[in-house]
Amino acid sequence: MEVLYRKYRPKTFSEVVNQDHVKKAIIGAIQKNSVAHGYIFAGPRGTGKTTLARILAKSLNCENREGVEPCNRCRSCREIDEGTFMDVIELDAASNRGIDEIRRIRDAVGYRPMEGKYKVYIIDEVHMLTKEAFNALLKTLEEPPSHVVFVLATTNLEKVPPTIISRCQVFEFRNIPDELIEKRLQEVARAEGIDIDDEALRFIARRAAGGMRDALTMLEQVWKFSEGKIDLETVHRALGLIPIQVVRDYVNAILSGNVRKVFTVLDDVYYSGKDYEVLIQEAVEDLVDDLEREERVYNASTSEIVQVSRQLLNLLREIKFAEEKRLVCRVGSAYISTRFSGEKVLEKTKASNADNDQNNAQESTTKEEKDKDIEFEERFKELMEELKEKGDLSIFVALSLSEVSFEDGKVVVTFDSSKAMHYELMKKKLPELENLFSKKLGKRVEVELRLMGKEETVEKVSQKILKLFEQEG
Ligand SMILES: [Zn+2]
Structure with missing residues (x-):
């Protein structure tokens, strides 16, 4: 079976979706017989760059062109469609970066076209060429024979040397709007007899993020996977995503401040072998979609949805760079969840913090030390709040997982052995850590890091957090 995106690849200018500004300029040039020798088609993947290059090549070489x-x-x-036409040469610079290929082109451009009227060289991902290859290409572009047209396609215009850019006419391809992709998917589905509902099509269109090729590839993947009618749930399963019900359970648990439920969902996702990053990405997408739904799925105000989405996006970024993804995801999710849990939890947390303060204070021997301890506790609590809000989350997590005390004029941060990774990370960030504490305490202080022997699993830490944030009942 021919793959969908190839089968439904536009064959004429009028079939190309979007990119009207490019089409208009190129059609104008063909009409005036003033086609340039070098074009750069720059833009995101799957937006029609090589498709349009081929249509241009066909238009220039067609034996009975209509307009x-x-x-x-x-x-x-x-033959151009099949890739066998002698005078239209396609080269993928991503897999063929070398100078040999470009030299061959340089040597060949001088000769007249063998079959057609124009020699058209389409070089995809041109930014991948080596420096030597670019130099060879530049020489060719400097004195191009009249019968030669270069189309250089790239997803990364910044990496194309300015000397090349200045020899070419540059066109920027834009992401294709979701509605146009959805419309095209609908047409293809109808033509192929694919039974798929609108919500599923919309999801695929949005997930393709402006690229038609990705959209059609996804549609095909889902189609092959499914039997019978395709709905949103089918799409999720076919694409290896997390079932929409699980995503919604997670979001609902966060919105209702049910930390225990948040952890249950996270565990289910973890043990089913799926990524937390996928879960959070999907959660944010579904939340944002909810703002446009006629009937809301989530019981939350617009501003709450926006807030939770933003915080989940921040968490997503943190997880991407974290070594202990699971832990960071649990802590982060619990944190976001508690912000939406209402007064009860906040009060309980405050009360338990106050208890801790008292206990700590009673253990101190002299009044002076007592004051110092309380003072340090206060500053430390402030510091943690600041880190949590807008600081380095890796430091926040590390400090949350360690014992922090103020002894003999220096800050002592003690990790048990299971937190060796955080200990190592903090060692690297020691100057930053000392700056943070010095600033907070209003004087230059040293930070001492200690690594102890006690074993403590990630599970236990999670349980600690759970206890701290747990709602009654
Ligand atoms: Zn033709």
């Missing part, structure tokens, strides 16, 4: 459109029936058109 500006290629006929798609003559030998030239068919």
Whole structure:
């Protein structure tokens, strides 16, 4: 079976979705017989760069062109579509970066076209070429024969040397709007007899993030996977995503401040072998979608949804860079959840903190020490709040998992052996840590890091957090 994106690849300018500004300029050039020798098509993947390059190549070489459109029936058109036409050469610089290929092109451009009227060189991902290859290409672009057209496609214009750019006409391709992708998916689904509902199509369109090729590839993947009608749930399963019900359980647990439930869902996701990053990404997407739904799925105000989405996005970033992804996800999710849990939890947390303060204070021997301890506790609590809000979350997590005390004029941070990773990380961040404490305490202080022998598992830490945030009942 022919893959969908190839089968439904546009064959004429008018079939190309979007990119009207590019089409208009190129069609104008063909009409005026003033096609440039070098074009750069820059833009995101799957937005039609090589498709448009091929249509241009066909239009220039078509034996019975109708206006500006290629006929798609003559030998030239068919051979260009099949990739066998001698005068249209496609090169993928991502897999073929070397100078040899470019030299061969440079040596060949001088000769007349063998079959058609124009030699068209389409170089995809041109930014991947080596410096030597770029130099060879530049020489060719400096004195191009009249019958040669270069189309250089790239997803990364910044990496193309300015000397090349200045020799070419540059067109920026834009992401294709979701609605246009959805419309196209609908047409293809109808033509292929794929039974899929609108919500599922919309999800695929949005997930394709502006790229038609990705959208059609996903549709095909889902189609092959499914039997019968395709709905949102089918799409999730086919694409290896997390079932939508699990995503919604997670979000609902967060919105209702049910930390225990948050952990249960996270465990289920973890043991089913799925990524937390996928879960959170999907959660944010579903939350944002909810703002546009006629009937809301989530019982939350618009501003709450926006807030939770933002915090989940921050958490997603933290998880991406974290070594202990599982722990960071649990702590982060619990934290976001508690912000939406209402007064009860907040009061309980405050009360338990106050208890701790008292206990600590009673253990101190002299009044002076007592005051110092309380003072340090206060400053430390403030510091943690600040870190949690807008600081380095890796430091926040490390300090949450360690015992922090103020002894003999210096800050002592003690990790048990299971937190060796955090200990090592903090060793690297020691200057930053000392700055943080010095600033907070209003004087230059040393920070001493200690690593102890006690074993404590991630599970136990999670339970600690759970206890701290748990709601009654
Ligand atoms: Zn033709």
